[in-house]
Amino acid sequence: MRNAICSVALIALMSGGAIAAHKNSAKAELKDAQGKIVGNAQLKEVGHGVQVAVQVNGLPAGTHAFHIHSVGQCEAPKFESAGKHFNPENKKHGLKNPEGPHAGDLPNVVVGSSGKGKAKVVNTHFTLGEGENSVFHTGGTAIVIHEKADDEKTDPAGNAGARIACGVIEKAP
Numbered sequence: 001m002r003n004a005i006c007s008v009a010l011i012a013l014m015s016g017g018a019i020a021a022h023k024n025s026a027k028a029e030l031k032d033a034q035g036k037i038v039g040n041a042q043l044k045e046v047g048h049g050v051q052v053a054v055q056v057n058g059l060p061a062g063t064h065a066f067h068i069h070s071v072g073q074c075e076a077p078k079f080e081s082a083g084k085h086f087n088p089e090n091k092k093h094g095l096k097n098p099e100g101p102h103a104g105d106l107p108n109v110v111v112g113s114s115g116k117g118k119a120k121v122v123n124t125h126f127t128l129g130e131g132e133n134s135v136f137h138t139g140g141t142a143i144v145i146h147e148k149a150d151d152e153k154t155d156p157a158g159n160a161g162a163r164i165a166c167g168v169i170e171k172a173p
Contacts, residue, residue, distance in 0.1 A: 024128040026135065028143045028167030030056065033077035038165050041143050042172075043135070049124035050135075052106060056118070056145065056165070059111045065150030065160035066119070068104030068126060072140020074166035082142040082166055085157065088132045089125070094153040101125065103133055104141070105158075108149050128171075141169045 030039040039056035054066060071083035085093060086104030094100045095107065103125035111117035126133045135141040145165040150158030 025172040026128055026169050027172050028169045030054075030143065030145065030165045030167040031074065031076070032058070032165050033079075035076060039145075039167075041167060041169075043128060043169065044172075045128050046122060049122045050126060050128055051120065051122050052143075053120040054109055054118060054143070054145075056109065056111060056116065058115045059117065059145065059165065060147070061111050061113045061115065063108045063110050063149035064117070064164070065146040065148065065158055066106050066109050067102070067144055067146075067150070067157075067160075068106070068123075068135060068169070069142045069144045069166075070104070070139075072142050072168045074142055074144075074168055076166075079142075079144055079163040079166040082144050082163070086126060086135065086141050088137075093155040093158055094151070096152040097155070100153075100155075105150075105152075107152075109145070135169050136171065143167050143169060 024045040026043040028041040032038045038058045041054040068086040069082035070086045073081035075081035085102040087102040092099035109117045109119040146160035148161035150160045
């Protein structure tokens with residue numbers, strides 16, 4: 001019986017089955033300007049894109065933009081080191097912009113009066129694999145949360161205001 005279980009696991013690994021499905025996953029630990037952990041993000045490839053699940057705690061109540069930024073650095077307090085939005089296709093900003101979106105544009109996350117919020121979305125404009133649209137390009141990428149909502153149409157950043165949290169995207173173990 002033990003050999004049968006090992007054989008099934010080996011076959012699944014060799015064929016790219018469920019056991020190997022986590023090879024293209026990533027994570028980010030989100031910190032505020034004081035270096036306090038305020039959330040996390042989990043990214044995983046799904047059949048038609050990359051699912052991004054973000055959970056935050058200790059942020060101001062309200063609607064906040066969150067985006068994938070083009071540099072894997074999060075130097076507090078302003079997080080400008082994360083660069084601009086991840087945009088390998090040179091499009092305009094905004095999910096509602098007819099000339100967009102940036103690959104790193106994501107819907108807003110709503111934070112309640114408790115300071116907690118979460119969002120789960122699928123993005124079809126970037127990958128966790130190889131190529132130009134991979135978040136693992138040279139220099140890496142980061143997830144940034146902004147102080148205000150993204151209006152989803154104004155270039156270059158949706159009038160989302162200052163950056164209040166940041167986390168470097170890393171391959172999951």
